[in-house]
Amino acid sequence: MFYFKLGLRNIIRNFRKTMLTMATLTIGMAAILLYNGSNAYVFGQFSENLIRSEYGHFQIYKSGYLANVDDHPYDHLIEGYREISGELMKIPGVKFVAPRLSFSGLIASDNTSTTIYGQAGNPRQENKFWHNTISNGSFISSDDPEGILAGKGLVRRLSGELGDTFTIMATMKGKGLNGIDVKLKGVIDLGEADARNKMYGLVNLDRAQHLLGVGQSVDRLLVMLDNTAKMQKVEPEIREICSNNGLEYRRWDELAVVFKGIRDMFKMNEYILCGIIISILTFIIANTMSMNLLERMREIGTIRALGTNRKRVMYIFLAESSLIGLIGSFAGIILGLLLALCINLTGGIYHGPSGYHTFIAPQLQGILIYMLVFILDAAVSALMTARRASRMYIAETLRYI
Numbered sequence: 001m002f003y004f005k006l007g008l009r010n011i012i013r014n015f016r017k018t019m020l021t022m023a024t025l026t027i028g029m030a031a032i033l034l035y036n037g038s039n040a041y042v043f044g045q046f047s048e049n050l051i052r053s054e055y056g057h058f059q060i061y062k063s064g065y066l067a068n069v070d071d072h073p074y075d076h077l078i079e080g081y082r083e084i085s086g087e088l089m090k091i092p093g094v095k096f097v098a099p100r101l102s103f104s105g106l107i108a109s110d111n112t113s114t115t116i117y118g119q120a121g122n123p124r125q126e127n128k129f130w131h132n133t134i135s136n137g138s139f140i141s142s143d144d145p146e147g148i149l150a151g152k153g154l155v156r157r158l159s160g161e162l163g164d165t166f167t168i169m170a171t172m173k174g175k176g177l178n179g180i181d182v183k184l185k186g187v188i189d190l191g192e193a194d195a196r197n198k199m200y201g202l203v204n205l206d207r208a209q210h211l212l213g214v215g216q217s218v219d220r221l222l223v224m225l226d227n228t229a230k231m232q233k234v235e236p237e238i239r240e241i242c243s244n245n246g247l248e249y250r251r252w253d254e255l256a257v258v259f260k261g262i263r264d265m266f267k268m269n270e271y272i273l274c275g276i277i278i279s280i281l282t283f284i285i286a287n288t289m290s291m292n293l294l295e296r297m298r299e300i301g302t303i304r305a306l307g308t309n310r311k312r313v314m315y316i317f318l319a320e321s322s323l324i325g326l327i328g329s330f331a332g333i334i335l336g337l338l339l340a341l342c343i344n345l346t347g348g349i350y351h352g353p354s355g356y357h358t359f360i361a362p363q364l365q366g367i368l369i370y371m372l373v374f375i376l377d378a379a380v381s382a383l384m385t386a387r388r389a390s391r392m393y394i395a396e397t398l399r400y401i
Contacts, residue, residue: 333367
């Protein structure tokens with residue numbers, strides 16, 4: 001504590017000089033906090049969108065399904081899924097369980113045909129997902145079992161309109177060929193960049209089960225929680241149910257490979273930005289401490305002559321630089337939080353024609369980690385100066401003018 005008190009006195013004594021150094025550190029910390037907070041918000045929204053529109057929090061399969069899905073997709077289906085769904089619904093935090101069955105084949109209109117890679121589900125449960133990209137028509141319902149919700153690109157390929165009837169043909173589990181008629185109820189726009197837009201279709205579960213000849217089986221169960229933060233708490237119970245019923249499961253982030261790649265890329269950008277800021281701060285702090293050493297040569301000689309050992313002289317400089325890092329990073333956190341508050345209150349960062357707004361969501365863990373990094377960087381930056389000060393001869397420092 002003595003060394004930090006002495007360091008604080010030195011900072012106050014050379015306030016104007018250290019103020020410039022701390023100002024640079026403050027701006028750097030605020031910049032990192034804002035970038036980290038914007039990334040946290042973007043990927044928080046992105047992950048929730050993927051969970052609620054496509055993956056659910058967990059997906060449960062028959063053991064061996066994922067390893068054989070390409071060659072034998074119908075040999076590892078979940079039978080008696082209603083009983084398993086009932087067990088899952090007893091877990092605190094589970095909002096609902098949605099059965100799904102995937103299928104592929106040909107879909108034909110009166111004039112043309114094309115490939116379809118579709119999904120089937122219970123309309124009541126599927127409607128709980130965020131299907132807010134429906135551009136025309138309505139969602140499928142149990143009252144109209146022949147309805148289909150098709151991708152905008154698929155409808156365009158079929159030259160179809162709402163109410164048109166199409167025929168889906170697919171290979172059954174027993175290798176035979178089967179077909180069903182479906183009526184276009186709605187059009188969903190997944191985006192032109194998404195390849196599924198040209199092949200996607202959602203139909204009633206019982207219609208797809210009839211098409212594929214799989215009885216009451218499904219290939220997966222999607223488990224939705226009432227809060228994503230409960231995943232770690234719920235996962236052990238899901239693991240136990242899977243183990244007791246010959247099932248396997250995957251978390252949503254294990255399935256969303258593209259999400260992980262994009263997140264890692266943005267994280268790398270954040271680390272690069274942090275590295276650049278730290279590199280600049282290292283030179284600035286090292287220069288400041290070197291100037292402080294030159295101004296205190298005779299002081300160092302005096303305290304050395306009075307019995308202060310080399311190690312204690314080194315501690316004085318390290319404590320001072322660490323305080324500069326602590327004060328500067330703390331001020332940067334305050335500045336960053338104030339800027340984040342202003343940005344959020346004014347509607348976030350607007351992204352042009354897309355109409356999307358990015359808000360800042362500061363993460364406590366990230367703030368503390370970067371604060372620690374900045375303090376350590378400040379201490380390391382002064383290490384060479386501190387060693388130089390501790391190794392100087394007493395006579396040499398006393399003669400310094």
